[in-house]
Amino acid sequence: MRVDRLPTGNIYLRISNKAMDGLLVAQIRKDYPEMHQKIFAVRNRKMADAVEGYLKGTGVYFVVVGSGHLTGPDGVLEMLQGKGYAAIQR
Secondary structure: EEEEOOOOOOOOEEEOOHOOOOOOHHHHHHHOOOHHHHHHHHHHHHHHHHHHHHOOOEEEEOOOOHHHHOOOOHHHHHHHHHHOOOOOOO
16 A cells, blocks of 8 residues: 655555455455445446446546445456456556
8 A cells, every 4th residue: 555645735545456355345245245235246237337338439438436346356347357358447
């Protein structure tokens, strides 16, 4: 994990998906599976489907999702990669 201070004075946290999953999503997935399904898995599937729709179009898109939606086996990145896209986080 890395913490940077931006010129505005705000703090920017850089953290890997694996670390984010360990801090937030994995515990919810384990302790509250029904909640995890509702707030992560189902929503992630909808987001991944929406992104795939954008990718099939001709426009240029900038996609932003909350960091908790990028992690784990049912994260948006994994879902897109499972569909054959070279999805990466920057």
